[in-house]
Amino acid sequence: DARVTQTPRDKVTEMGQEVTMRCQPILGHNTVFWYRQTMMQGLELLAYFRNRAPLDDSGMPKDRFSAEMPDATLATLKIQPSEPRDSAVYFCASGLAGGFYNEQFFGPGTRLTVL
Amino acid sequence: SQKIEQNSEALNIQEGKTATLTCNYTNYSPAYLQWYRQDPGRGPVFLLLIRENEKEKRKERLKVTFDTTLKQSLFHITASQPADSATYLCALTGYGGSQGNLIFGKGTKLSVKP
Numbered sequence: 001d002a003r004v005t006q007t008p009r010d011k012v013t014e015m016g017q018e019v020t021m022r023c024q025p026i027l028g029h030n031t032v033f034w035y036r037q038t039m040m041q042g043l044e045l046l047a048y049f050r051n052r053a054p055l056d057d058s059g060m061p062k063d064r065f066s067a068e069m070p071d072a073t074l075a076t077l078k079i080q081p082s083e084p085r086d087s088a089v090y091f092c093a094s095g096l097a098g099g100f101y102n103e104q105f106f107g108p109g110t111r112l113t114v115l
Numbered sequence: 116s117q118k119i120e121q122n123s124e125a126l127n128i129q130e131g132k133t134a135t136l137t138c139n140y141t142n143y144s145p146a147y148l149q150w151y152r153q154d155p156g157r158g159p160v161f162l163l164l165i166r167e168n169e170k171e172k173r174k175e176r177l178k179v180t181f182d183t184t185l186k187q188s189l190f191h192i193t194a195s196q197p198a199d200s201a202t203y204l205c206a207l208t209g210y211g212g213s214q215g216n217l218i219f220g221k222g223t224k225l226s227v228k229p
Contacts, residue, residue, distance in 0.1 A: 004158075042220065043159070043204065093158070101147055103149065103161035104217070105161070106158030106159045109158050
């Protein structure tokens with residue numbers, strides 16, 4: 001049963017600390033997305049990759065967020081330094097060629113709390 | 116700016132009835148519209164995709180309509196069951212450029228009472 005995995009599932013940290021979230025997309029999927037979900041804003045796209053190349057990261061605060069795909073089996077989202085307003089659930093999703101025109105498979109999310 | 120609205124934050128219905136959820140959009144020319152289900156503590160799960168030239172799509176007890184004139188999609192669950200209780204999200208994709216990304220509504224929380 002192929003699924004997207006994310007680690008950690010929960011993260012509590014203090015303001016100013018670095019946070020790294022990891023995602024393993026479904027094998028064979030060539031598009032990877034990072035989303036952030038809050039009660040106020042709902043689900044927002046942060047960045048997405050196709051064939052490991054970043055296509056759009058306009059949804060990310062550039063000064064503190066960075067997203068990478070070191071290889072086809074790993075995507076990372078890093079926040080440095082973290083701030084309380086970054087508290088949210090971060091989802092990774094993967095899909096096949098066609099990107100947003102195909103269904104996306106979401107991971108279970110990382111719940112981040114920045115104190 | 117592009118805007119997606121789902122008719123209400125919460126919808127309560129009785130088991131066996133048909134649940135109808137609404138997704139309206141403005142300042143948008145979507146190519147595709149998708150519906151996802153999200154349970155507490157979990158990621159969204161894809162349910163249905165409908166293209167702009169399709170009026171209706173069905174899958175088991177689910178039906179989606181897409182009216183580009185009204186700028187609206189309706190999502191129906193017939194013979195609803197308590198297991199259908201969840202938050203349902205609609206999402207739109209345009210034809211590229213600034214509208215090429217998938218934009219989600221904030222969701223409608225459906226509760227089906229036995």
